[in-house]
Amino acid sequence: MTRHEKRNLRVGLIFISPWLAGFILMSLYPLISSAYYSLTDYSVLSKPVYTGLDNYRALMSDELFWQSLWNTFYFAALSIPINLVAAILLAVLLNVDLPGKKIFRTVYFLPSLVPMVCLGVLWQWMLNGQMGLINQMLSPLCDVINAVLGTSVNPPNWLADPAYAKLGLVLASMWGVGNAVVIFLAGLQDVPRSLYEAAEIDGCGFWRKTIHVTLPIISPVIYFNGIMGLIGSFQVFAVPYVMTNGGEGPGRSLLFAATYVFNKGFQAWSMGYACAVALILFVIILVLTLLATYVAERHIYYAGK
Amino acid sequence: MPAPRVLIFGVLFVGIVVFGFWLGETADDQVGGDRIVIEYWEKWTGPERQAMADLVDEFNASQDRVYVKFLSVSSITRKLMLATAGGNPPDVAGIWAADLPVFSTNGALTPLNPYAERAGIEAGDYLPSVWAQLVVYDRLWALPTTPSANALHWNKRLFREAGLDPDKPPRTIAELEAYNDRITRFNDKGDIVVLGHLPTEPGWWNANWSFWFGGDVWNGEDAVTATGEANMAALDWIASYPERYGVGPLLGFRQLSGVFASPENPFFRGRVAMALQGPWMYNFIQNFAPEDFEWGVAPFPSLKAENYGTSLVECDCLVIPRGAKHPEEAFAFIAWLQEPAQMERLCLAQLKFSPLAQVSENFYARHPNPHIRVYRELAESPLARFRPQMLTFNEFSADMGSAIDDIMRGAESPEQAAEILQERQQGLFRRKYDNWQKVREERMKEWDQQ
Numbered sequence: 001m002t003r004h005e006k007r008n009l010r011v012g013l014i015f016i017s018p019w020l021a022g023f024i025l026m027s028l029y030p031l032i033s034s035a036y037y038s039l040t041d042y043s044v045l046s047k048p049v050y051t052g053l054d055n056y057r058a059l060m061s062d063e064l065f066w067q068s069l070w071n072t073f074y075f076a077a078l079s080i081p082i083n084l085v086a087a088i089l090l091a092v093l094l095n096v097d098l099p100g101k102k103i104f105r106t107v108y109f110l111p112s113l114v115p116m117v118c119l120g121v122l123w124q125w126m127l128n129g130q131m132g133l134i135n136q137m138l139s140p141l142c143d144v145i146n147a148v149l150g151t152s153v154n155p156p157n158w159l160a161d162p163a164y165a166k167l168g169l170v171l172a173s174m175w176g177v178g179n180a181v182v183i184f185l186a187g188l189q190d191v192p193r194s195l196y197e198a199a200e201i202d203g204c205g206f207w208r209k210t211i212h213v214t215l216p217i218i219s220p221v222i223y224f225n226g227i228m229g230l231i232g233s234f235q236v237f238a239v240p241y242v243m244t245n246g247g248e249g250p251g252r253s254l255l256f257a258a259t260y261v262f263n264k265g266f267q268a269w270s271m272g273y274a275c276a277v278a279l280i281l282f283v284i285i286l287v288l289t290l291l292a293t294y295v296a297e298r299h300i301y302y303a304g305k
Numbered sequence: 306m307p308a309p310r311v312l313i314f315g316v317l318f319v320g321i322v323v324f325g326f327w328l329g330e331t332a333d334d335q336v337g338g339d340r341i342v343i344e345y346w347e348k349w350t351g352p353e354r355q356a357m358a359d360l361v362d363e364f365n366a367s368q369d370r371v372y373v374k375f376l377s378v379s380s381i382t383r384k385l386m387l388a389t390a391g392g393n394p395p396d397v398a399g400i401w402a403a404d405l406p407v408f409s410t411n412g413a414l415t416p417l418n419p420y421a422e423r424a425g426i427e428a429g430d431y432l433p434s435v436w437a438q439l440v441v442y443d444r445l446w447a448l449p450t451t452p453s454a455n456a457l458h459w460n461k462r463l464f465r466e467a468g469l470d471p472d473k474p475p476r477t478i479a480e481l482e483a484y485n486d487r488i489t490r491f492n493d494k495g496d497i498v499v500l501g502h503l504p505t506e507p508g509w510w511n512a513n514w515s516f517w518f519g520g521d522v523w524n525g526e527d528a529v530t531a532t533g534e535a536n537m538a539a540l541d542w543i544a545s546y547p548e549r550y551g552v553g554p555l556l557g558f559r560q561l562s563g564v565f566a567s568p569e570n571p572f573f574r575g576r577v578a579m580a581l582q583g584p585w586m587y588n589f590i591q592n593f594a595p596e597d598f599e600w601g602v603a604p605f606p607s608l609k610a611e612n613y614g615t616s617l618v619e620c621d622c623l624v625i626p627r628g629a630k631h632p633e634e635a636f637a638f639i640a641w642l643q644e645p646a647q648m649e650r651l652c653l654a655q656l657k658f659s660p661l662a663q664v665s666e667n668f669y670a671r672h673p674n675p676h677i678r679v680y681r682e683l684a685e686s687p688l689a690r691f692r693p694q695m696l697t698f699n700e701f702s703a704d705m706g707s708a709i710d711d712i713m714r715g716a717e718s719p720e721q722a723a724e725i726l727q728e729r730q731q732g733l734f735r736r737k738y739d740n741w742q743k744v745r746e747e748r749m750k751e752w753d754q755q
Contacts, residue, residue, distance in 0.1 A: 043411045247706065
C-alpha cells in the first residue's frame with residue numbers, strides 16, 4: 001500500500017466512522033452477545049449462567065417453537081409472491097400514461113405511511129367477522145353464489161378462525177405494498193424506450209412487451225424487493241401482535257417466530273432461550289437470502305455487466 | 306477543511322455535550338435546598354394517576370427533606386425490569402403484587418422487612434389476603450396501594466325480562482347455568498342476541514377459574530396441576546358453552562365484543578347479563594353504560610355451596626427496586642402513604658376499597674360506589690384467593706387462554722387441552738424451578754445482608 005492509498009483508507013474510514021461505530025455498537029455487538037447468551041440461562045437481571053446447548057436442546061422438543069416457525073414460513077410463502085405480484089402489477093399500471101397519473105401514484109402509496117400499530121388496529125376491524133368491511137363486501141357475493149349454486153357459503157371469521165387468520169394478515173400486509181411499488185416504478189422508468197420500440201416493430205403487444213422486455217430489465221429490482229419481502233415477512237411482529245391484542249391468534253395461528261422471541265424474552269424473562277430462537281431465525285433468513293441470491297444470479301440482468 | 310473551521314465545530318460539539326450533561330445534572334437539583342430527590346414510576350394514567358399525583362404534592366409540601374419526582378410510565382413491568390438490569394432504576398415503583406414472585410426471584414427488588422420493622426408496619430395492619438401476596442420466600446417485597454376483588458356483576462333489567470328475581474343472583478355454578486339458559490336468546494338467523502354469561506367475557510382470569518371449583522393450578526411448590534380435579538371441572542364447565550349454544554353462534558358473538566372501556570362493551574350494552582368483574586366497573590358504568598343501567602354485585606357462584614364467597618384479590622403495590630439510590634427516603638414516602646388518612650384518600654379517589662385492616666366509617670359514607678362493601682367483604686373472607694406465586698404464571702396464563710379458546714372453538718376436548726397444557730407448563734415451570742433451587746441459598750444470603 002502506497003502512502004497515498006494509506007491516506008485514502010484513513011480518510012475513508014474517518015468518513016464512514018459514524019456508521020461503523022453505530023454498526024459495531026448497535027448491530028455487531030448485540031449479534032455476538034446474543035449468540036453467547038443463547039448458550040446461557042439468562043433472565044436479564046441476574047448474571048447469565050452457561051448451560052451449553054441446553055436451550056437448543058429444549059427448542060427441539062418445544063412444540064410452540066416449531067409452530068411459530070411453521071406459521072412464519074407459511075406466512076412468508078403466502079405473502080412474498082402475492083405482494084410481489086401485486087406490487088409489479090400496480091407499478092405497471094401506474095406507469096401507464098394517463099391523466100391524473102400522479103394522483104393515482106400518491107393514493108396507492110398513502111397506506112404505506114400508516115404506522116404499523118394503526119394498521120393493526122384498523123385491520124382488526126376491517127377483518128371483523130361480523131361487521132368488518134371486508135365481509136360486508138363479501139357477503140353479497142356469497143349470497144349470489146348461494147342463490148345460484150344452492151350452497152350455504154358464509155364469509156369467513158377472519159381473525160377468529162385458524163384457517164383464515166394468516167390469509168387475513170396477508171391482506172393487511174398488502175397495505176404496505178406502496179414502498180415496493182415506488183421502487184418498481186423507478187425501475188420501470190429505467191427501461192430504455194428503444195427496446196420497446198424494437199419489440200413493437202417485431203409485433204409485440206402490451207403483455208409480450210411486459211414479459212420479454214420489462215420484467216428482464218427490472219429483474220434486479222424484483223430481486224431486491226423479493227429479498228426485502230423475505231426479510232420483512234420473517235420478522236413479522238407488530239401487526240399480528242396488535243391484531244390479536246398481544247395474543248397468539250386462534251389456535252396459535254398468528255404466533256410467529258418474532259412474537260415468540262418477544263414473549264420468551266420480555267414476558268417470560270427467558271432471554272437466553274429467546275436469543276436461541278432469534279439466532280435460529282437469523283440463520284434461516286441468511287440461508288434463504290444466500291439461496292435466493294444463488295438462484296437469482298442466473299436470472300438477473302444487470303445493465304452494467 | 307481549514308483548521309479554524311475544524312476548531313469551531315470541535316468546540317461547538319464539545320459544548321453541546323457538556324451542556325447536555327449539565328442539563329441532566331441540574332434537572333434533579335432544581336427542587337432546591339438539600340432535599341433528596343427520589344424518582345417514583347407508576348403505571349397509572351388518567352384520574353388514577355391524578356389521585357396519586359395529589360398525594361405526592363402533599364408529601365412534598367409536608368416536609369423539606371425528601372422530594373418525590375412522580376412519573377407515569379407505560380408497560381411498567383418491562384421497563385422496570387430493564388432499568389433495574391441496567392443499574393438505573395427508580396427509587397419507588399408501582400407494580401402489581403402478581404409480579405412480585407418473578408421480580409423477587411430475579412433479584413430485582415429490595416427486601417422491605419427491615420424497613421417495615423423500623424417503621425412499625427406489620428401484617429396485622431392489613432387485610433390478610435392483601436398482605437399474603439406481598440410476601441414471597443418469607444420476605445416482604447412491597448406495600449400495598451389499591452386492592453381489588455372480583456365478583457359477579459349482573460344486569461337487573463335482563464334478569465327481569467327473563468322472569469328472574471333481579472335481586473337474587475345465582476349462588477352455584479348449576480344455578481348460574483340455569484339462569485344463563487333462561488336469559489340467552491337467539492334471533493331468527495340463529496345468532497345469539499343476549500347471553501346470560503360467557504366465561505371469556507371479559508376472560509381476564511382465565512387461569513384462575515379453578516378457584517370457584519375448589520382448587521388451584523399449582524400445588525404451591527414444584528408442580529403445575531392443570532389436570533387436577535378443580536381445573537378439569539372448570540374446563541368441563543367452559544366446554545359446556547359451545548355444546549349448548551353452538552360453536553358458530555358463540556364465535557360470532559365474541560367477534561362483536563368490542564373495546565372494554567367503551568359503550569361497545571357487551572355488559573353495558575345488555576348483550577351479556579352476568580360477568581366476573583371488579584370495583585372499577587362503577588367508574589366504567591358511569592361513563593359508558595346507558596343512564597338507566599341497573600346492576601348488582603355479589604360473590605361469583607361456585608361449584609359447591611361451601612365455596613360461595615370465593616374471589617380473586619389483586620393488589621397494586623409499591624416496591625423499591627434493587628440498586629435504588631435512596632432506599633431509606635423511598636421507604637419514608639411509602640410508609641407515609643400507608644397512614645390511614647392518605648391510604649383512604651387514595652383508595653377513595655381511585656374508587657377502590659382500603660387494604661388496611663381498620664377502615665373509618667367515613668370512608669364508606671363518602672364512597673360513591675354503593676357496592677364497595679361487597680368487594681371489601683370478599684377480600685376479608687377466608688375464602689379470598691390470590692394468583693398463585695408460580696414462577697411461570699404469565700406463561701401459564703397465556704397458554705390457558707389458548708386452551709380455553711381451543712375448547713370454545715370445539716377444536717379440542719377439555720381433557721386433550723388440559724393434558725397438553727399440563728405437560729408443556731410443567732416442563733417450563735420445572736426448568737425455572739430447578740434453576741431457582743441452584744441459586745436459592747445464595748440469594749437468601751444476599752437478601753439477609755441487605
